[in-house]
Amino acid sequence: MKYLHLIWAALFRRKTRTILTLVSIVAAFLLFGLLDAVRVSFAEAGQSANGAERLQTGAKLSFIQPLPQSLMTRIATIDGVKEVAHANWFGGAYQDPHNQIFTFAVSDNYLDIYPEVSVDAGEMKAYNDDLNGILAGEVLIKKYGWKIGDKIPLQSQIFPNKEGSKNWSFNLRGVMKAKDDKAFQSQMIILHWKNFDETTPYNRGNVGWYISRVKDVNDADRVAKAIDALSANSDHETKTQTEQAATRNWIKQLANIGLIVTSIMGAVFFTLILLTGNTMMQAVRERTSELAVLKTIGFSNGSVLGMVLAESVLLLLLGGVIGLGLVAVISAGLPAMSGGMITTAAVSWKSWVLGVVLALAIGIVIGALPALRAMRLNIVDALAGR
Amino acid sequence: MGTLVEIRNVSKVYERGKQKVEVLRHIDLDIAQGDFLALMGPSGSGKTTLLNLIGGLDSPTQGQISVGGTRIDNLNQGALAKWRASNVGFIFQFYNLLPMLSAQKNVELPLLLTKLGAAQRKKNAAIALQLVGLADRAGHKPTELSGGQQQRVAIARAIVSDPTLLVCDEPTGDLDRQSAEDVLGLLQTLNRQHGKTIVMVTHDPKAAEYASHTLHLDKGTLVEQAAHA
Ligand SMILES: Nc1ncnc2c1ncn2[C@@H]1O[C@H](COP(=O)(O)OP(=O)(O)OP(=O)(O)O)[C@@H](O)[C@H]1O
Numbered sequence: 001m002k003y004l005h006l007i008w009a010a011l012f013r014r015k016t017r018t019i020l021t022l023v024s025i026v027a028a029f030l031l032f033g034l035l036d037a038v039r040v041s042f043a044e045a046g047q048s049a050n051g052a053e054r055l056q057t058g059a060k061l062s063f064i065q066p067l068p069q070s071l072m073t074r075i076a077t078i079d080g081v082k083e084v085a086h087a088n089w090f091g092g093a094y095q096d097p098h099n100q101i102f103t104f105a106v107s108d109n110y111l112d113i114y115p116e117v118s119v120d121a122g123e124m125k126a127y128n129d130d131l132n133g134i135l136a137g138e139v140l141i142k143k144y145g146w147k148i149g150d151k152i153p154l155q156s157q158i159f160p161n162k163e164g165s166k167n168w169s170f171n172l173r174g175v176m177k178a179k180d181d182k183a184f185q186s187q188m189i190i191l192h193w194k195n196f197d198e199t200t201p202y203n204r205g206n207v208g209w210y211i212s213r214v215k216d217v218n219d220a221d222r223v224a225k226a227i228d229a230l231s232a233n234s235d236h237e238t239k240t241q242t243e244q245a246a247t248r249n250w251i252k253q254l255a256n257i258g259l260i261v262t263s264i265m266g267a268v269f270f271t272l273i274l275l276t277g278n279t280m281m282q283a284v285r286e287r288t289s290e291l292a293v294l295k296t297i298g299f300s301n302g303s304v305l306g307m308v309l310a311e312s313v314l315l316l317l318l319g320g321v322i323g324l325g326l327v328a329v330i331s332a333g334l335p336a337m338s339g340g341m342i343t344t345a346a347v348s349w350k351s352w353v354l355g356v357v358l359a360l361a362i363g364i365v366i367g368a369l370p371a372l373r374a375m376r377l378n379i380v381d382a383l384a385g386r
Numbered sequence: 387m388g389t390l391v392e393i394r395n396v397s398k399v400y401e402r403g404k405q406k407v408e409v410l411r412h413i414d415l416d417i418a419q420g421d422f423l424a425l426m427g428p429s430g431s432g433k434t435t436l437l438n439l440i441g442g443l444d445s446p447t448q449g450q451i452s453v454g455g456t457r458i459d460n461l462n463q464g465a466l467a468k469w470r471a472s473n474v475g476f477i478f479q480f481y482n483l484l485p486m487l488s489a490q491k492n493v494e495l496p497l498l499l500t501k502l503g504a505a506q507r508k509k510n511a512a513i514a515l516q517l518v519g520l521a522d523r524a525g526h527k528p529t530e531l532s533g534g535q536q537q538r539v540a541i542a543r544a545i546v547s548d549p550t551l552l553v554c555d556e557p558t559g560d561l562d563r564q565s566a567e568d569v570l571g572l573l574q575t576l577n578r579q580h581g582k583t584i585v586m587v588t589h590d591p592k593a594a595e596y597a598s599h600t601l602h603l604d605k606g607t608l609v610e611q612a613a614h615a
């Protein structure tokens with residue numbers, strides 16, 4: 001520790017160069033922090049405990065193909081199914097087509113499937129009593145400043161109402177509060193399927209997808225097969241999977257996020273190692289005679305090795321912590337800026353640990369060669385400038 | 387006075403590829419405790435090499451060297467480093483101060499290897515700086531000091547851990563006449579008042595006059611011995 005001022009002084013011997021190097025390290029770790037947050041939030045999507053006991057049933061061919069509503073009672077009778085609900089995509093935009101809000105038309109028991117979402121009993125009753133009522137997530141309510149009882153105009157992308165207009169109007173009857181802020185319902189609107197079905201001329205008894213809750217998580221596979229068996233060889237064959245698998249499949253269709261993130265970071269850190277490694281090597285080469293003086297005075301080979309290694313580790317840790325700190329600042333601001341669409345809160349402790357371990361490891365990798373060089377430095381030759 | 391440095395039949399051979407260069411040949415030399423010895427000789431005669439052996443920066447190919455009763459010719463690198471830290475102070479032609487540290491911090495460097503606490507290190511370094519007449523420059527970086535002042539800081543660094551032996555390789559080689567005289571006067575004071583044994587390599591006969599006697603090296607052997615007053 002008493003060598004710290006030596007290490008620090010050596011590090012900032014060339015201020016501009018060190019600061020530029022530091023900036024590139026900060027940039028790398030900023031990227032790492034942001035991408036890791038993305039990776040983690042994708043990995044965690046649909047991974048709630050409740051998610052494991054929910055099955056989603058959609059049309060096998062394409063998720064936009066509807067299923068008959070008659071399937072509801074048949075699924076309910078399958079042994080192992082506790083409850084089954086259904087939903088349709090409504091796709092609402094509020095005021096401006098850019099303000100897209102996830103809006104589903106759902107069966108009346110829909111929220112029973114999601115125990116992590118709570119609605120005040122009085123509000124729930126008001127919603128159930130009003131065919132044109134809706135429930136909205138608390139994030140939305142805050143974002144748009146709605147009050148219960150408001151008339152909320154929503155524009156559907158697809159479905160016209162009885163008058164042939166895609167502009168619908170609903171009565172806000174209650175707030176969906178999520179016990180876990182990852183529950184997507186806090187950012188969506190639900191309306192009565194019955195209302196939707198009776199109003200739009202195009203639906204007529206169709207359902208977008210079914211969600212069932214199983215009695216026993218370990219039984220989920222069997223139940224899923226039994227549900228699909230109901231529609232085997234019909235014109236509406238289904239595919240049932242757990243909510244987690246469904247979410248993951250959906251993401252996989254977009255891209256393999258984990259692989260992309262890992263390969264981007266691999267490339268970034270590889271470049272960082274080459275650049276910073278070269279800089280460190282150069283820095284040590286410039287200091288040859290200073291290192292020789294330290295050795296002359298009596299500093300051991302080991303302590304010279306340690307000092308150079310500590311210097312590069314310190315540089316990386318400094319850059320890493322600043323980078324991740326910036327990510328923390330940015331991601332603390334993101335949910336507010338995006339109006340809740342992005343919920344990644346602060347950098348997770350796992351990202352911090354991974355980041356710090358990476359900084360340490362890269363620091364050691366980068367410092368190893370110059371440190372060995374410094375350790376092996378022959379005093380007599382170095383002093384004579386050989 | 388007793389003998390501090392005993393050199394017996396010391397040779398140093400450097401190997402350049404297949405070619406062997408015998409830089410020092412069968413040197414025998416005693417340096418008394420409290421001596422101020424000047425080493426002169428043509429370029430390439432082996433002065434620096436001999437000085438490095440005496441200071442324990444390098445080991446001889448053959449022969450024995452003992453300093454203060456300790457055989458240093460067969461010590462390994464780690465043991466030599468430890469030995470240097472407590473027994474020898476080094477002064478070079480180009481001062482070799484660490485450019486990013488203040489004069490004070492440069493002087494404190496050798497004390498980092500001792501058990502002294504931060505406050506004591508600071509105090510000892512301040513005393514050493516005072517001794518070389520630079521107490522008021524403690525906070526200055528080497529670039530903010532003249533050559534003569536830098537060399538005096540280097541001397542303070544060499545004496546701060548109170549070694550018995552000072553080895554100086556052309557300490558005035560890069561200084562103007564006045565600064566050179568300041569530095570040489572300082573070395574003389576350290577020798578006479580503080581009992582430091584000094585071995586100094588120099589090309590300058592005027593500098594050698596400050597020493598108590600001078601030895602000449604030529605092609606790796608000691609050729610003549612002339613005593614001063
Ligand atoms: N590490 C080494 N490898 C090979 N040759 C060396 C090495 N060190 C010294 N020599 C050679 O040994 C000889 C003596 O070198 P040394 O530095 O001791 O001379 P010097 O008397 O100090 O000369 P100068 O007055 O120029 O400083 C020179 O010919 C030099 O080239």
Ligand SMILES: [Mg+2]
Pocket residue numbers: 433434435555
């Ligand atoms: Mg020389």
